[in-house]
Amino acid sequence: MLTGRGIRSRLSKQQNERFQGIMKRKKQAARINILFVLLIALSIVACENERTESYQPEILRIAVSPGQSEEALRLRYTGLGEYLSAQTGLPYKLIIPGDYADLVNQFALQQIDLALFGGLTYLQARLRADAQPLVMLETDLNFKSYFLVAAEDKDLSWSDLQDKTLSFGSRLSTSGHLMPRHFLQQKGIKPETYFEEIRFSGAHDTTAKLVESGTVDLGAASADIIDRMLADGMLDSEKIHIFFETPGYADYVWSVHSNLDQALQQTLKDSFLDLSVNDPVHASILAELGAEKFVIGKNEYFAVLDDIAREVGLLNEEDLD
Numbered sequence: 001m002l003t004g005r006g007i008r009s010r011l012s013k014q015q016n017e018r019f020q021g022i023m024k025r026k027k028q029a030a031r032i033n034i035l036f037v038l039l040i041a042l043s044i045v046a047c048e049n050e051r052t053e054s055y056q057p058e059i060l061r062i063a064v065s066p067g068q069s070e071e072a073l074r075l076r077y078t079g080l081g082e083y084l085s086a087q088t089g090l091p092y093k094l095i096i097p098g099d100y101a102d103l104v105n106q107f108a109l110q111q112i113d114l115a116l117f118g119g120l121t122y123l124q125a126r127l128r129a130d131a132q133p134l135v136m137l138e139t140d141l142n143f144k145s146y147f148l149v150a151a152e153d154k155d156l157s158w159s160d161l162q163d164k165t166l167s168f169g170s171r172l173s174t175s176g177h178l179m180p181r182h183f184l185q186q187k188g189i190k191p192e193t194y195f196e197e198i199r200f201s202g203a204h205d206t207t208a209k210l211v212e213s214g215t216v217d218l219g220a221a222s223a224d225i226i227d228r229m230l231a232d233g234m235l236d237s238e239k240i241h242i243f244f245e246t247p248g249y250a251d252y253v254w255s256v257h258s259n260l261d262q263a264l265q266q267t268l269k270d271s272f273l274d275l276s277v278n279d280p281v282h283a284s285i286l287a288e289l290g291a292e293k294f295v296i297g298k299n300e301y302f303a304v305l306d307d308i309a310r311e312v313g314l315l316n317e318e319d320l321d
Contacts, residue, residue: 056261057113060088063095063103064116065252067173067204068225070096077116079285084114087271088264099202100172104128113260114268119174119251119305123315126299131255133297134265135272137289141301142248144223145175145183148211154241158187164217166191167199167207172314173222174251174305176204180220182308183246205229212240224290250301269296 062084064077073096085092095112097103104121106112108129117125125131149156169176177200184191191198195218201207204221208229211219223245229235254272256265272294275282286292309315 054259054261055110055257056264057090060085060090060092061095061111061113062092062116063097063106063112063114065103065118065121066097066099067118067169067176067222069203069205072205076288079288083275083281083285084268084271088267100170104172107131107255107257110257113256115255117253117255118172119249119253119302120178120309120314121172121174122253122255123302123306123309124172125255127315130258132258133299133301134254134256134269135294136250136253136297136301137291138293138295139224139291140252141250141295143175143251144248145180145246146221146223146226146242147180147244147246148208148219148221148226149217149241149243150211150214151237151239151241153217154243156243158189161218162194163196165197165199165215166195167201167210167216167219169200169204169207169221170202171200173204174249175222175224176207176220178305178309178312178314179246179249181312185312205234208235208240212236218243228290250305253297253302255297 062077062081064073066073068076074094077094081092081094095106097106100118100121103112103115103117104124107115107125110129114134115125115131117131122131122133149161153160168180171177181191184194199210199216201210201219204225207216207219207221208226210216212235226235226242230237230240256268273296275286275294277283277286277292306315
């Protein structure tokens with residue numbers, strides 16, 4: 001039979017063993033946590049090394065901002081793709097992303113080598129994947145947006161459009177959303193409270209068709225694309241009216257990864273800048289692009305756009321991880 005002292009001794013021994021077991025499990029958990037942190041750190045270092053190491057693609061993967069139908073985009077950019085392929089000696093693939101976010105995501109994953117970004121998606125790609133500006137069409141230094149209404153509504157005022165339906169393009173479109181929103185706000189119009197309904201069509205040509213069909217009362221879209229659609233007969237000028245033309249701003253820019261082979265970067269830049277309307281082949285390429293020449297792209301051209309995007313909450317770094 002155990003005495004009081006024996007019972008206390010046995011309990012003390014059991015408590016000690018229990019304590020030792022708890023401490024052992026804590027040490028094992030701490031080792032696992034340290035190992036997990038080390039693995040994450042190594043993964044980050046590996047990703048950073050992958051981004052900083054220069055790379056030379058076997059196929060030049062070219063992607064363009066999906067502001068129109070795939071058919072229209074392939075027609076517009078195939079000539080340029082063939083030209084760049086001949087200049088670089090690389091076969092090329094023209095990629096039409098599913099939407100604007102997909103363009104940025106594919107670029108961040110290095111599934112694209114050369115991308116035509118709108119101003120906003122360029123700023124996002126610069127934050128996420130260190131995108132670098134290469135060249136721009138000269139006309140894109142002074143890009144504009146249109147607000148469209150049905151032809152029968154051409155004499156309306158902004159106050160007449162209150163409580164009507166407005167369609168932007170994509171949420172991530174510079175000319176189809178960000179800058180039209182900015183210019184509306186300059187007029188004291190907050191879209192969400194001023195209009196009865198806000199839509200996002202996803203593309204400039206879709207927005208124009210929504211206005212033309214009377215599905216929406218007002219639409220914001222790229223001036224360049226609307227001008228092309230009117231010239232090509234894709235929009236009926238008797239059914240649609242340009243209600244307001246915005247002031248100019250910098251928009252589209254051809255961009256590359258900072259770690260793309262430097263010689264290839266230079267070849268691409270020179271190839272764009274060498275395009276001349278005096279060369280018949282070059283002239284046809286430039287005609288499809290609606291411009292006469294390319295100029296060097298610079299980050300300073302997008303400083304104002306960067307401020308506007310942050311102001312309206314479309315360039316929050318924590319949302320781009």
